Amino acid sequence: MLPKLAVPANRLPLMPDAPADPPRSEVVFSLQDVRREFDDGHVLALRGVNLEIRAGEFVAIIGGSGSGKSTLLSLLGALDTPSSGSIRFQGKEMSEMPDLGEFRARHVGFVFQSFLLLPTLTALENVQVPMFELGWSRAERQRRAGELLQAVGMEHRLDHMPDKLSGGERQRVAIARSLANEPDILLADEPTGNLDSQNSVQIMDLLCRVQREKNTTMILVTHDPSIARLADRVITMKDGQVIADQPADRMAPSSAGSIS
Amino acid sequence: MTLFQLTLKNLRRRRTRTLLTIMGIGLGIGAVVALLGLAWGLEDSWSDAYKARKTDLVVRRSAGGLIAQPFSEEITTRVRKVPGVAAAAGLLTEVLSIEKVPMMVVSGREWGSFLWDTLKVVEGRLPKDASERGVVLGTLAAEMLEKKPGDKLGLEIDEFEVLGIVDGGAVVENGSVIVALPILQEMVLKEGDINFVNVRLNDHDADPHTVAKLIEKQAPGCRVDIASEVLSQNDGVKTFQAMNWGTSIIAILVGAFGVMNTMFMSVFERTREIGILLALGWKRSRILRMILLESVSLCLAAGIVGVLAGLVMLKILEFMPWMQGRIEPAVSWQLISLALGLAVAVGLGSGLYPALHCTRINPSLAIRQL
Ligand SMILES: Nc1ncnc2c1ncn2[C@@H]1O[C@H](COP(=O)(O)OP(=O)(O)OP(=O)(O)O)[C@@H](O)[C@H]1O
Numbered sequence: 001m002l003p004k005l006a007v008p009a010n011r012l013p014l015m016p017d018a019p020a021d022p023p024r025s026e027v028v029f030s031l032q033d034v035r036r037e038f039d040d041g042h043v044l045a046l047r048g049v050n051l052e053i054r055a056g057e058f059v060a061i062i063g064g065s066g067s068g069k070s071t072l073l074s075l076l077g078a079l080d081t082p083s084s085g086s087i088r089f090q091g092k093e094m095s096e097m098p099d100l101g102e103f104r105a106r107h108v109g110f111v112f113q114s115f116l117l118l119p120t121l122t123a124l125e126n127v128q129v130p131m132f133e134l135g136w137s138r139a140e141r142q143r144r145a146g147e148l149l150q151a152v153g154m155e156h157r158l159d160h161m162p163d164k165l166s167g168g169e170r171q172r173v174a175i176a177r178s179l180a181n182e183p184d185i186l187l188a189d190e191p192t193g194n195l196d197s198q199n200s201v202q203i204m205d206l207l208c209r210v211q212r213e214k215n216t217t218m219i220l221v222t223h224d225p226s227i228a229r230l231a232d233r234v235i236t237m238k239d240g241q242v243i244a245d246q247p248a249d250r251m252a253p254s255s256a257g258s259i260s
Numbered sequence: 261m262t263l264f265q266l267t268l269k270n271l272r273r274r275r276t277r278t279l280l281t282i283m284g285i286g287l288g289i290g291a292v293v294a295l296l297g298l299a300w301g302l303e304d305s306w307s308d309a310y311k312a313r314k315t316d317l318v319v320r321r322s323a324g325g326l327i328a329q330p331f332s333e334e335i336t337t338r339v340r341k342v343p344g345v346a347a348a349a350g351l352l353t354e355v356l357s358i359e360k361v362p363m364m365v366v367s368g369r370e371w372g373s374f375l376w377d378t379l380k381v382v383e384g385r386l387p388k389d390a391s392e393r394g395v396v397l398g399t400l401a402a403e404m405l406e407k408k409p410g411d412k413l414g415l416e417i418d419e420f421e422v423l424g425i426v427d428g429g430a431v432v433e434n435g436s437v438i439v440a441l442p443i444l445q446e447m448v449l450k451e452g453d454i455n456f457v458n459v460r461l462n463d464h465d466a467d468p469h470t471v472a473k474l475i476e477k478q479a480p481g482c483r484v485d486i487a488s489e490v491l492s493q494n495d496g497v498k499t500f501q502a503m504n505w506g507t508s509i510i511a512i513l514v515g516a517f518g519v520m521n522t523m524f525m526s527v528f529e530r531t532r533e534i535g536i537l538l539a540l541g542w543k544r545s546r547i548l549r550m551i552l553l554e555s556v557s558l559c560l561a562a563g564i565v566g567v568l569a570g571l572v573m574l575k576i577l578e579f580m581p582w583m584q585g586r587i588e589p590a591v592s593w594q595l596i597s598l599a600l601g602l603a604v605a606v607g608l609g610s611g612l613y614p615a616l617h618c619t620r621i622n623p624s625l626a627i628r629q630l
């Protein structure tokens with residue numbers, strides 16, 4: 001079971017003037033003029049992104065389709081490398097890291113819109129996949145995977161194959177999997193994009209709970225303003241650039257959805 | 261769950277393709293098992309025959325391929341005088357078509373030599389002397405020719421009486437028609453000629469290699485081999501072995517490309533999954549290991565299939581009329597481990613390229629794939 005941690009003081013819901021000078025945590029990601037081109041420069045997915053993300057922050061990225069949100073998330077998770085510019089993780093230049101696999105294995109958990117579970121593996125096995133690089137014994141992997149699935153409320157589906165699970169169930173397994181390596185950074189690309197509103201609420205509850213309990217840095221891409229409002233901070237992208245970066249409670253009210 | 265279990269799951273998801281690939285490379289390995297089983301069997305059969313004849317050294321002409329060239333029977337007398345030689349026996353060996361059997365070894369043996377002592381009479385008798393116009397048959401030869409003592413046997417243009425049936429203690433011996441030397445010499449018009457001298461050494465003091473050297477000095481134009489190595493030293497046999505290897509290597513190569521093709525298809529259609537594994541923190545070296553493990557498991561399964569198929573082929577060959585009495589296939593652990601080792605090597609070889617391809621996958625692009 002995930003331990004129940006106290007809610008950090010700066011996240012208490014009714015705290016007045018929360019953004020006004022809270023004690024600032026260390027910078028995890030710092031991006032300078034990050035560009036990503038595709039097709040020999042014909043497609044400019046990111047055109048000069050500058051950002052700082054601090055430990056324990058919950059950042060939502062919103063923006064129109066094709067604005068570069070997924071591309072940015074891939075770069076942060078070291079699934080891809082920028083065409084130019086610098087990304088530093090905890091002050092270290094990522095392009096100089098000898099092994100990005102090691103970085104992903106130690107620090108990052110991913111949740112995707114289309115779940116991306118491995119089709120030949122059961123729920124329990126899927127959750128064990130990220131643990132292979134961590135030097136845990138087979139029994140240890142199995143035990144931890146069971147605990148994680150229990151924490152996401154999937155203990156009754158351990159041996160189910162992904163195609164025998166509902167969308168919401170698949171995303172729960174995927175979340176359990178994203179936590180398997182005890183990441184300090186959680187990257188979620190439209191995790192509720194394929195779910196109905198009831199499942200969306202449950203999945204967001206789960207992600208927010210995990211983020212708070214472990215004080216994980218979470219960066220979440222979404223189209224849904226009501227989900228973005230759950231974050232500490234909302235980054236708006238357009239045409240490969242950041243056009244707004246503000247605390248969630250300054251966001252313009254929206255009629256879309258009524259989540260949380 | 262272990263990496264190996266993951267591997268098996270991957271192989272199981274395209275059962276038909278996996279099975280067909282296993283059949284492909286399995287056939288290649290089966291061919292190796294069958295051909296090597298034959299080749300080694302040929303060697304073993306002859307070395308058994310020499311053992312049964314209690315022959316230590318074999319003298320023959322240094323020129324010539326599979327069929328030994330004739331030389332004068334005088335040589336036997338000279339060989340006898342070489343120190344360390346206990347006994348020497350001249351032989352004329354021919355391969356003839358006899359009645360309905362296309363190829364039979366006919367062995368003309370110097371009368372009174374030790375080569376007659378190792379024959380155990382099963383039925384009938386041996387010839388009375390060197391001039392009696394009769395033959396004895398090895399047990400297998402008698403079966404193949406369907407003869408018993410008292411029957412007539414047509415040999416070239418003559419007819420001979422079957423005097424007896426003998427057990428020579430080895431397949432090659434039992435598959436032969438045995439006659440006294442002068443009779444065969446006359447029949448094939450090679451009077452005064454032999455093509456082998458079988459030499460028995462003094463038990464204690466003779467080193468075979470030294471004696472072989474001494475004999476070679478006394479018999480110009482001849483070479484002397486240790487009996488157990490005669491076959492492997494024979495140029496004709498060497499050619500036969502080379503052809504076997506050639507055929508086997510082609511079969512293996514065909515199978516290996518099949519494996520490579522399968523592994524490539526398998527990793528192409530799993531590009532996205534491999535991207536997911538990379539995203540989940542798998543090192544490229546682990547992906548490499550996973551693909552190689554798949555390829556090696558595939559080939560090892562094929563190795564087992566191939567060994568079984570090869571053994572079945574050998575069993576079938578053993579009962580073919582033209583095989584009987586000539587070669588007893590040699591099936592040894594050595595052969596089986598060679599086949600399985602070959603399977604593993606093919607697995608590593610054909611898996612390497614697809615596996616290296618996987619390590620170059622960009623996870624972000626792979627995950628985007630539909
Ligand atoms: N591999 C690629 N090759 C070419 N163009 C690409 C590639 N990946 C992304 N792009 C382009 O880069 C731009 C940004 O893509 P990205 O996937 O980051 O958008 P997004 O903001 O995530 O959109 P959505 O909300 O629809 O998921 C798009 O115009 C897309 O077509």
Ligand SMILES: [Mg+2]
Pocket residue numbers: 069070071189
């Ligand atoms: Mg996207």
